[in-house]
Amino acid sequence: MQRMLNVGVIGCGNISAAYLKAAPKVGNFNIAACADIDAPRARAKAAEFNVPRACTVEELLAADDIHIVLNLTVPGAHADIARRALAAGKHTYCEKPLAVNTADGQGVLELARRNNLCVGCAPDTFLGGGIQTARKLLDAGLIGQVVGATANMMCHGHESWHPDPAFYYQSGGGPMFDMGPYYLTAMVNLLGPMRRVAGLARVSFPERLITSEPKSGTRIAVETPTHIAGLLEFASGAIGTITTSFDVWHASVPRIEIYGSEGSMRVPDPNTFSGPVEVRLRGETQWKTMPLEFPENARGIGLVDMAAAIAENRPLRASGELAFHVLAAMEAMLETPKSGAYAELPTANRPTALPAGLPEWQV
């Protein structure tokens, strides 16, 4: 049986509950400690989820019994916390995005390489039953040679529900950095790495009004584009488009659709772990819902895979390199509107598909 690795959580906000809930179900890591710059938050999460200790960030980084730092801070703090974890000799797994710019992301990966440590990064939804089923069907050639794909994430922002939504409108936020990782990671998992991208971007509403509690009535100045459209060329030759927006009230375009020489596939929402996967082959009059061939899994499966990869000394699937490839694409779609040029991307390996027949939470 695999040794249990001890995980220390830094950042005990909104998303931490998903990881803390998953931890008792997995077989290869424990949450041993949690920390936050807001100490009462860390104490409250420790009490709610039976985490053995709440401590300061410094104490957690200095603790000998912590093997992996799970970085659930806000995007602007991701690279700093990752570098500090790696400097303290710990592997680290970060919520998305890897960093808010490629220079910081590169620094994290270089430090990990120098210190012979692992960097993993969300999203891990591509390890869910829906997208793994889509991948298996694509790899089996069900819709033939892939011609192109489209991805669309459109909504009107997060200020109506998130308790502290300002970071979504600051540099490193916006719909591309917030939601692009789900869509781009899913597409790289399905179609392989991208070769080059270009984008157009705008701010449609320079100010946002928070209507969620506890900050209802507070205004946020928008510092980053909130409607971004991109063109993606994959190394396979497939052509993709992506639109991410916090400026759209209603839309009826697909989340992700893939077009092949023999038919088309509707991919499930990449911000979920489940289906449906729908296929319509040439000559067919209806879309067919395909049975899911993998367990659904949930947020945390990427960290399970990283703990297994460390134990087995093999590449991890939700890797820092994959997240860096996606980060470079997102940054380029925000930068190329200024130059009008395409940006060539650093490449990444397509993550290995999950084997068939595994139970939930196994990789």
Ligand SMILES: NC(=O)c1ccc[n+]([C@@H]2O[C@H](COP(=O)([O-])OP(=O)(O)OC[C@H]3O[C@@H](n4cnc5c(N)ncnc54)[C@H](O)[C@@H]3O)[C@@H](O)[C@H]2O)c1
């Ligand atoms: N909320 C969601 O539904 C959701 C879903 C998926 C991914 N994410 C990602 O998870 C991350 C966290 O999002 P959230 O919604 O939980 O945000 P949040 O603001 O609710 O929580 C972030 C926590 O990190 C703490 N923090 C910030 N900087 C820190 C630092 N330097 N050191 C220690 N603690 C620090 C804050 O005090 C806060 O408690 C983001 O990267 C986000 O993209 C969020």
